[in-house]
Amino acid sequence: MWIVKIGGGDGINAEGIIRDLAGRKEPLILLHGANAARDRLASALGIEKETVTSVSGYSSVFSDERVIDLQMMAYAGLRNKRIVETAQRHGLNAVGLSGLDGRAVQGKRNAGIRVREGGKTLMRRDLSGKPQSVNEGLLRLLLDQGYTPVLCVPIADENGFAINSENDDILTVLAAAFRPERIFQFIEAPGFLEDKNNPASLVPVIAKAELAVREAQVEGRMKRKMLALRNLFDAGTAFVHIADGRAENPVSDALEGKGTLIR
Amino acid sequence: MWIVKIGGGDGINAEGIIRDLAGRKEPLILLHGANAARDRLASALGIEKETVTSVSGYSSVFSDERVIDLQMMAYAGLRNKRIVETAQRHGLNAVGLSGLDGRAVQGKRNAGIRVREGGKTLMRRDLSGKPQSVNEGLLRLLLDQGYTPVLCVPIADENGFAINSENDDILTVLAAAFRPERIFQFIEAPGFLEDKNNPASLVPVIAKAELAVREAQVEGRMKRKMLALRNLFDAGTAFVHIADGRAENPVSDALEGKGTLIR
Numbered sequence A, B: 001m002w003i004v005k006i007g008g009g010d011g012i013n014a015e016g017i018i019r020d021l022a023g024r025k026e027p028l029i030l031l032h033g034a035n036a037a038r039d040r041l042a043s044a045l046g047i048e049k050e051t052v053t054s055v056s057g058y059s060s061v062f063s064d065e066r067v068i069d070l071q072m073m074a075y076a077g078l079r080n081k082r083i084v085e086t087a088q089r090h091g092l093n094a095v096g097l098s099g100l101d102g103r104a105v106q107g108k109r110n111a112g113i114r115v116r117e118g119g120k121t122l123m124r125r126d127l128s129g130k131p132q133s134v135n136e137g138l139l140r141l142l143l144d145q146g147y148t149p150v151l152c153v154p155i156a157d158e159n160g161f162a163i164n165s166e167n168d169d170i171l172t173v174l175a176a177a178f179r180p181e182r183i184f185q186f187i188e189a190p191g192f193l194e195d196k197n198n199p200a201s202l203v204p205v206i207a208k209a210e211l212a213v214r215e216a217q218v219e220g221r222m223k224r225k226m227l228a229l230r231n232l233f234d235a236g237t238a239f240v241h242i243a244d245g246r247a248e249n250p251v252s253d254a255l256e257g258k259g260t261l262i263r
Helices: A014-022 A035-045 A065-089 A136-144 A167-178 A210-217 A220-234 A250-255 B014-022 B035-044 B065-089 B136-144 B167-178 B210-217 B220-234 B250-255
Strands: A002-006 A028-032 A051-053 A059-061 A094-098 A105-109 A113-117 A120-124 A129-134 A148-152 A182-187 A239-244 A260-262 B002-006 B028-032 B051-053 B059-061 B094-098 B105-109 B113-117 B120-124 B129-134 B148-152 B182-187 B239-244 B260-262
Touching: A002 A014, A002 A167, A014 A065, A014 A250, A028 A065, A028 A167, A035 A065, A051 A113, A065 A094, A065 A148, A065 B065, A065 B094, A094 B065, A094 B094, A105 A167, A129 A136, A129 A167, A136 A148, A136 A167, A167 A182, A167 A220, A182 A250, A210 A220, A220 A239, A239 A250, B002 B014, B002 B167, B014 B065, B014 B250, B028 B065, B028 B167, B035 B065, B051 B113, B065 B094, B065 B148, B105 B167, B129 B136, B129 B167, B136 B148, B136 B167, B167 B182, B167 B220, B182 B250, B210 B220, B220 B239, B239 B250
Parallel strands: A002 A028, A002 A182, A028 A148, A094 A148, A182 A239, B002 B028, B002 B182, B028 B148, B094 B148, B182 B239
Antiparallel strands: A051 A059, A105 A129, A113 A120, A239 A260, B051 B059, B105 B129, B113 B120, B239 B260
16 A cells, blocks of 8 residues: 655645546555645734744744644645545545544644743643554555545644644654555655755665665754654655655656655 | 534534533434634635525525635534544544545535626526435444544535535435434524524424424425425434534433424
8 A cells, every 4th residue: 555645835736646646546545734725824814823942942833722723724624625525536535534533643742842931931832742643443444445544634632632743753653554565755846855955956766774874964854854754664664755746647757766766 | 323413603512512422322423514613714814705696586605616615624624623623532533524525425516506697697507516415334334433423514516526515405315314313403592493583482392294384384494494304304313403502511401301302
């Protein structure tokens, strides 16, 4: 089976990806973002991101109830249902699920961030956390009957509350449970780039052993990306394609060797 | 099993309904509205309803792509996932589904409305239709595993496109498939009122044979309501409770005889 992560940018050709998947009869789980739709909605509603900086100097977005509302509207609402609709139109029997639904993705809420406010140090706890497990029973029940689960945030915390989470972490937990033969990550770039501002710096193939080496050489977001990729192989995946989601036939292109293949 | 329709008004105590249902271990399907959330979102986004009047003088809301977007955000997104979250917090293993998901509710798109525009008569076809069937296999699969399906619009048309539909019609199709022992309709009123502006005009009991008589005596929305209720009994339901969704324990109240019992 395959797991397909569809980026949340406006440039992503979700219909092309789905059309290209629909004919292949491969059991699938889709996982999608919706950052462009979320940002547009936040801006139309006048909701601004609140960023907090911890005493240790680490900045992050503070996920309050409004952030979760936005996520429900943009991810679980608009984008999830438009993807499900597109899939249905192309004969893929999709069922959209947020992580809350049947606790499809269950996480652990973050303990909180130590911040300085008004001369005092205090803990602020937001609605975010790390996925710990997926409801394999529910997802296999659907897969066995020919349905294609289409997953997105929010996920459920230990007590059933909605929390925000990173799609890369959800992908890791999904891969550990399902050990897919292939994982596709469709992004708004030609593939994995050495220099993200230079499309010519595309790396066509990365050996999985190289991921740890690269992880040690880089910092920040790229370091986390390398770790996330390494986790997928630890979970038993054979091939990860990082490929251009803007193409006309993104899946065919990736299978034909365009983009980056990690093996 | 029971089918529970939860109104979409702000006054509805959805948490109370869910808490009151969670302890009862009765297999359930929930169906909900979200008109208050939808109207608020439409107003914040500056999206106005377009009403069209047919050449025969019948007025209706024209459901275009923006109406469907709003429905996905407010119904399938915000309200569906908040209800699922509330259910999960109270130990009810809810799975939220729009009619699109696995074609849970499949309909037939309306042919169009004949209108006069600029001196010409033309057909305008919107994204609305009537539900024809539910995906009984998918819903039973979930029910048999202890999940509670939580349904809402949009539904799928013959070709998998998202269309708007009336919840009363979805309820009729659901009832025909599942023949629930009881149906609850939680609304923002004490029950069925002879005069909708007078709470003292509550009708505590209606015999099902009386529905056809009432239907013949009234007009407009109330006539359609009577027909919708009659359809539920034709489908095999034994009891329909029309009850106050604003109460602290709406389900207990209804079972104790508050509101309107139709039998």
